[in-house]
Amino acid sequence: MDLRHPARHKSDTPLHLVPPGGIEAGRGERRPPLPSFRRYPLWRVVGLDSLTVAHFALGCAAVLLAWHTRPLVAWPVALAYVVFAVVQTFVLTPLVVCPGCVYRAIAGARCPSALNLLSARLCPPVSDTAEFRHRTCGSLGQTSLSLCSWVFPVAATAAGLAVHLAWPAVVLTAVLVASLALRLILERTALCPRCLSRRWCPVAHVVRAA
Numbered sequence: 001m002d003l004r005h006p007a008r009h010k011s012d013t014p015l016h017l018v019p020p021g022g023i024e025a026g027r028g029e030r031r032p033p034l035p036s037f038r039r040y041p042l043w044r045v046v047g048l049d050s051l052t053v054a055h056f057a058l059g060c061a062a063v064l065l066a067w068h069t070r071p072l073v074a075w076p077v078a079l080a081y082v083v084f085a086v087v088q089t090f091v092l093t094p095l096v097v098c099p100g101c102v103y104r105a106i107a108g109a110r111c112p113s114a115l116n117l118l119s120a121r122l123c124p125p126v127s128d129t130a131e132f133r134h135r136t137c138g139s140l141g142q143t144s145l146s147l148c149s150w151v152f153p154v155a156a157t158a159a160g161l162a163v164h165l166a167w168p169a170v171v172l173t174a175v176l177v178a179s180l181a182l183r184l185i186l187e188r189t190a191l192c193p194r195c196l197s198r199r200w201c202p203v204a205h206v207v208r209a210a
């Protein structure tokens with residue numbers, strides 16, 4: 001099977017070329033010890049997506065609890081956060097970034113979050129590798145937006161606790177931080193190192209930056 005990204009014939013720049021052994025080391029990365037997954041096992045995908053949804057729900061609950069003395073602040077902020085996080089993760093990323101990902105180019109492939117499958121239902125693939133790379137970068141790029149969707153509830157809850165300290169909110173914030181840490185550890189050790197698109201996927205960028 002030819003694993004070169006289809007854009008190569010246009011830009012002459014291989015986006016992500018998997019050598020015959022299936023192992024590829026990006027710039028500055030240590031060579032991963034295991035082959036990359038073309039199709040991630042379902043349990044890994046379900047685990048990652050469950051953590052994502054749980055983080056958004058926990059984040060919303062933590063903001064509501066931390067700001068419960070000011071409901072006019074709590075509800076708009078919490079709801080705006082959930083809408084932003086869900087749209088950014090499950091609509092914008094599949095529409096804006098995933099169409100140029102190598103997982104869209106390989107038949108039967110499934111990326112760590114299965115967003116390539118969602119993307120395939122939403123829009124056709126694109127073969128512009130430069131565009132794929134640029135869309136993950138910049139202050140309004142998908143990497144920055146992904147980072148916001150992960151850390152915003154922690155910052156908003158901390159601000160709420162500074163205004164009014166409430167122990168249930170402290171406990172929920174601790175659970176939120178623990179779930180974020182667990183996600184980062186799992187992605188760093190078990191998911192992203194085996195991803196064919198880890199050089200450019202916004203999720204992998206956030207994990208590397210953390």
Ligand code: SF4
Nearest residue numbers: 098101111115116201
């Ligand atoms: S690996 Fe990243 S960029 Fe590629 S399809 Fe999955 S979520 Fe999208």
